[in-house]
Amino acid sequence: MQTLVTGCAGFIGSHLCERLLGAGHRVVGVDALTSYYDPALKVGNLSVCRESAGFEFWHRPIADLPISLVQDAEWVFHLAARPSVGTSWKSEFSSYVAHNVLETQRLLEWACGSTRLQRVVYASSSSVYGNTPAALATEESPTSPFSPYGVTKLAAEHLCSAYADNFGVPTVALRLFTVCGPRQRPDMMLSQLISAGMSGGTFTLNGDGRVVRDFTCVADVVEAMILAAERPLRHRIFNISGGRLASIAEVIQIVEKAMGTKIAVQRTSGQHGDVTRTAADLSRARTELGYSPAWQLEDTIRSQIEHASQSRAVQS
DSSP states (O other): OEEEEETTTSHHHHHHHHHHHHTTOEEEEEOOOOTTSOHHHHHHHTTTGGGOTTEEEEOSOGGGSOHHHHHTOSEEEEOOOOOOSTTOSGGGHHHHIIIIIIHHHHHHHHHTTOSSOOEEEEEEEGGGTOSOOSSOBOTTSOOOOSSHHHHHHHHHHHHHHHHHHHHOOOEEEEEEOOEESTTOOTTSHHHHHHHHHHHTOEEEEESSSOOEEEEEEHHHHHHHHHHHHHSOOSSEEEEEOOSEEEEHHHHHHHHHHHHTSOOEEEEEOOOTTOOSBOOBOOHHIIIIIOOOOOOOHHHHHHHHHHHHHHHHHHHO
16 A cells, blocks of 8 residues: 655654554655754654665655655555644744644645545544543534644644545544653653653643543554554544543652652643543444554553663663
8 A cells, every 4th residue: 555644753653654664555754854843853763664665755844745645645644733732822823724724735635636545544633622521522522622733633624524525535533632652752741751750850740730631552543543544434533542541640650650760740830721631432433443442551651661761771
């Protein structure tokens, strides 16, 4: 299968590329290597992929790609995006619109002219829901983004739906819930917590630790993406999570136990745009995709700690 992966050098994208290559697919990976975090880390994420003869890397934004890269692909996985809730406010919003909305529209427009395309898998976010109610959020739950980032992810979802309904572009959107595991972005909570534990530094906790997240292992996300590409579906939206709710205070305890150390914590006021709870109903994904999360949160955290320890040893 000829596949195109945008955002290939990122946390999730690099794992997806490795999985596709391991299954014998040819992969064209695209990444602008923006400076949101150290581009050298992203290049390092691709070290395994670039050893494969089946991998072709394009270092450029989507706008600068030849249309043929999209129209020659049978599967397109669109992961390229400007991440993070906290930095999506004020003047930065224009960058989120450019990366998360306009680039998605451009990709879908090009997909309209393809005679080979079988699936576009769009990596959406649980941020489209805003604060999840006491019950688990289903795909039919109201969407009320609590941040500009969430607004752009929901807008891109609507674009996928519009291009599917008007032009038959075979899109599937996956709403991902708090993805963690090896290579997680350094600005994310779990990465910062592990880093503090390894360095003996202080972890900055936004809020009181009672915020609840539905954590998901990156390996389970990759499995969901493959399933979404393989299944003969009309345009659909799916929640993808690990099905394990945990407060940030509980996660701190899990990390401390796994590392055998006490981590100093400094509390600050909550971050604008952070919701207090996310929780996914996986019924649709289980029934229509055959998706079932395989990784336990504790095992995912241990794998992330092990990877961070190995990376630290190499750097020293």
